[in-house]
Amino acid sequence: MEALIGVLTVSDRASRGEYEDISGKAIIDYLKDVIKTPFRIEYRIVPDDRDLIEKQLKEMVDELGCSLILTTGGTGPAHRDVTPEATESVCDKILPGFGELMRQVSLQQVPTAILSRQIAGIRKNCLIINLPGKPQSIKICLDAVFPAVPYCIDLIGGAFIDTYENKIKAFRPAK
Amino acid sequence: MEALIGVLTVSDRASRGEYEDISGKAIIDYLKDVIKTPFRIEYRIVPDDRDLIEKQLKEMVDELGCSLILTTGGTGPAHRDVTPEATESVCDKILPGFGELMRQVSLQQVPTAILSRQIAGIRKNCLIINLPGKPQSIKICLDAVFPAVPYCIDLIGGAFIDTYENKIKAFRPAK
């Protein structure tokens, strides 16, 4: 069975078409590069509006059946940045280890990594992960957390996902 | 005065007797190995049920007077995993540094350590720490945080605990 993976870009300007959404594209390219099992992508873009972000996340999980959603943008300290709040409010459980690790690896690049409020959580059978807005930071974060993603989705009853081992060594404990 | 230390195993299957509770036993062995001051252990086992976990934690603190409670199990992302939620709801204060450090040291073993939602907190004069379910992970986590445990219990007015220095070097600041 094909996995459905949501990619949600959160950006006032990109959603108005003022610039190209290179962040969303970077996520899609990353997924195509590392996942070897069949999957489809559901791509959406919204402005930095908490209600609209929540509405999209709920729809992508409850109606479309996504097993994984990756958001990009809206995780900083500015007043318009509300992606973590929207994510937290639609999730049943928060997984603090994702945000901790993503900030830790980003901190090796820039000291302002501590300004990112990115979180990850579970809604029903779907893992939702907030990624930063910058393409180079997206790759650093995904490289760090992706080894734990397939097993996490197993544990919550989502679709089976496996990766190319030379790209991402996904970990599943021996039975 | 003897310290009372609670050990609470949270597991559907172990609580039904379907397998032996090796995790609870691993915690008890660890405590006997590192603590040199007098203490008694109150051991209990419950299924992954939030109300039952909360009831046990409250009883172990409010009625029995535990100064420290170590839980094992129920900290993952699965729907039945509710130990952190139960812990948070009975605690007056959460100490985020425990979860952060335990995930960090566990991450050196397996990339799926970021899936653990384990927390620690204070209820009255008792420090409650969630540990993972696997015995080898329990030891790694306890080795990391135990140096701070005796002083923490001092600060909240619990019983005096001291460790064998060649096992765990407990830290108390010079007066």
Next chain:
Amino acid sequence: MEALIGVLTVSDRASRGEYEDISGKAIIDYLKDVIKTPFRIEYRIVPDDRDLIEKQLKEMVDELGCSLILTTGGTGPAHRDVTPEATESVCDKILPGFGELMRQVSLQQVPTAILSRQIAGIRKNCLIINLPGKPQSIKICLDAVFPAVPYCIDLIGGAFIDTYENKIKAFRPAK
């Protein structure tokens, strides 16, 4: 335009004049040492009382217009320690990366660093950061997070702050 920076010491005993507030003084000395743009300091001291801490924080932001407030004291696990609770309740957003990094660097000094519950957050145009009570820990924490402080204040619309590069290399991304 001159930046206004609040320094709030939280301590029952220092607020009663039972000892000198060397922590507040250490913060003021640090700021004078690293910030090269014009600023004024608003210094206050309160007992470990949640309502009084909240009242001071609100006044320093809403009425005086502070762009940055540094608190010291009241972040431990003891029952009187309520600075993080007061900070969280007046903030619009919490920035978990600050607490994570401050605990991580403090942990290289003492294993009891995990007992600190210090947080940072945003209220309106002001960044509020909890620091520990001990002067040597204050410097370690500020050295770790200060490179991200000026850009954070830019992002929330506070005053412009810049540092002496040989002391703190503040990071602002290239436009």
